[in-house]
Amino acid sequence: MKRITSITSIALFALVSFVTVGSISAQDRAVKANVPFEFTVGNTLLPAGNYEITVANQNVIEIKNTDRHVAILTTTTNDGNEATKSELVFNKYGDQYFLREVLCTQAAMNMAVPASKQEKTARAQEASLSHNGQQVYLALNR
Numbered sequence: 001m002k003r004i005t006s007i008t009s010i011a012l013f014a015l016v017s018f019v020t021v022g023s024i025s026a027q028d029r030a031v032k033a034n035v036p037f038e039f040t041v042g043n044t045l046l047p048a049g050n051y052e053i054t055v056a057n058q059n060v061i062e063i064k065n066t067d068r069h070v071a072i073l074t075t076t077t078n079d080g081n082e083a084t085k086s087e088l089v090f091n092k093y094g095d096q097y098f099l100r101e102v103l104c105t106q107a108a109m110n111m112a113v114p115a116s117k118q119e120k121t122a123r124a125q126e127a128s129l130s131h132n133g134q135q136v137y138l139a140l141n142r
Contacts, residue, residue: 036048040118044072047065098119
């Protein structure tokens with residue numbers, strides 16, 4: 001996978017669980033994950049906790065915090081890469097995490113979340129401070 005060269009990659013093996021549920025039909029594809037930190041999707045800051053991610057339609061996913069009953073919809077694109085692992089990928093700038101990809105081989109998910117204005121601003125601020133952003137991978141168990 002090609003990544004932006006200014007973004008370094010680190011692996012974060014945290015308390016994360018990831019399982020698929022439902023049938024094979026596109027509307028029933030879902031994955032669950034325990035995210036141990038706050039993160040942003042679009043312009044929404046989501047709390048740490050247990051999440052269920054489902055495909056709402058071809059280019060939209062729903063992200064639900066099952067602990068706090070928070071849900072958002074966001075547009076996605078297929079990033080053109082075949083998922084070989086089941087993981088959530090976050091871009092990290094300072095202490096802010098932004099959801100970048102949802103990859104799950106079992107649920108046939110290979111979704112890229114476009115960068116929001118908020119993420120672009122955080123990236124620019126990080127670059128002006130001469131720090132490299134990081135990409136955080138949450139290893140997921142089946």
